Amino acid sequence: MRAAVVRFPGSNCDHDTLWVLERVLGWEAFPVWHRSQELGGAELVVLPGGFSFGDYLRAGAIAARSPVLEAVRRHAAGGGLVLGICNGFQILCEAGLLPGTLRPNKDLRFHCHTAHIRVERIETPFTAAAAPGQLLELPVAHFEGAYHVSPGELERMEDRGQVVFRYVDALGRPVPEANFNGSVGNVAGICSEDGRILGMMPHPERASEPLMGGSDGLWIWRSLERRILSTTTA
Numbered sequence: 682m683r684a685a686v687v688r689f690p691g692s693n694c695d696h697d698t699l700w701v702l703e704r705v706l707g708w709e710a711f712p713v714w715h716r717s718q719e720l721g722g723a724e725l726v727v728l729p730g731g732f733s734f735g736d737y738l739r740a741g742a743i744a745a746r747s748p749v750l751e752a753v754r755r756h757a758a759g760g761g762l763v764l765g766i767c768n769g770f771q772i773l774c775e776a777g778l779l780p781g782t783l784r785p786n787k788d789l790r791f792h793c794h795t796a797h798i799r800v801e802r803i804e805t806p807f808t809a810a811a812a813p814g815q816l817l818e819l820p821v822a823h824f825e826g827a828y829h830v831s832p833g834e835l836e837r838m839e840d841r842g843q844v845v846f847r848y849v850d851a852l853g854r855p856v857p858e859a860n861f862n863g864s865v866g867n868v869a870g871i872c873s874e875d876g877r878i879l880g881m882m883p884h885p886e887r888a889s890e891p892l893m894g895g896s897d898g899l900w901i902w903r904s905l906e907r908r909i910l911s912t913t914t915a
């Protein structure tokens with residue numbers, strides 16, 4: 682598996698992501714500077730978490746206009762995989778590669794804790810190794826994490842299977858109390874219509890080895906491994 686991890690001024694999860702992909706999983710992973718349009722033949726492009734350009738204007742708004750996003754757009758159009766984690770999710774929405782937007786959390790506070798999410802859809806390259814309805818416990822760390830689309834658009838997205846993760850309580854129920862940031866429909870992660878671009882607010886790279894207090898993030902990486910292996914052997 683070859684993965685490019687895009688680095689913007691203000692990214693702060695690029696090293697964590699590279700660590701997991703290279704050192705924990707043994708993939709070939711390398712950083713790509715935001716001014717570059719060269720993705721090095723990557724099968725997967727990761728837009729990592731952080732505060733690109735200091736979250737000025739709106740989180741992800743400036744990064745979405747970086748030269749590398751043109752390459753990411755071409756990569757996605759050619760059938761490549763793209764994963765946006767937290768700030769990366771914000772960038773994908775700002776770039777119009779995913780629908781909707783991320784607004785400030787409903788209590789206007791930065792949230793830094795773990796959250797339970799439920800896997801709503803396993804028919805994506807990012808969740809294929811999980812079970813339907815599986816619970817994952819992952820860290821969250823954001824201020825602008827309230828996912829927003831109109832109710833009509835959310836319904837269409839649900840019909841198309843684009844809602845991939847939802848915030849739930851420890852018993853797996855999508856109750857309002859589990860929705861700490863105020864996302865529509867408790868949405869924690871979504872994918873593009875073709876399922877090849879995924880954005881999620883929780884951080885799988887911060888929970889991918891027991892030393893970090895949890896390894897539920899491995900479900901995302903193991904799903905991607907399965908997908909890449911099946912396409913290269915097909």
Ligand SMILES: NC(=O)CC[C@H](N)C(=O)O
Nearest residue numbers: 730731767768823824825
């Ligand atoms: N962990 C992150 O990626 C931070 C996300 C983002 N810049 C926010 O606070 O909204």
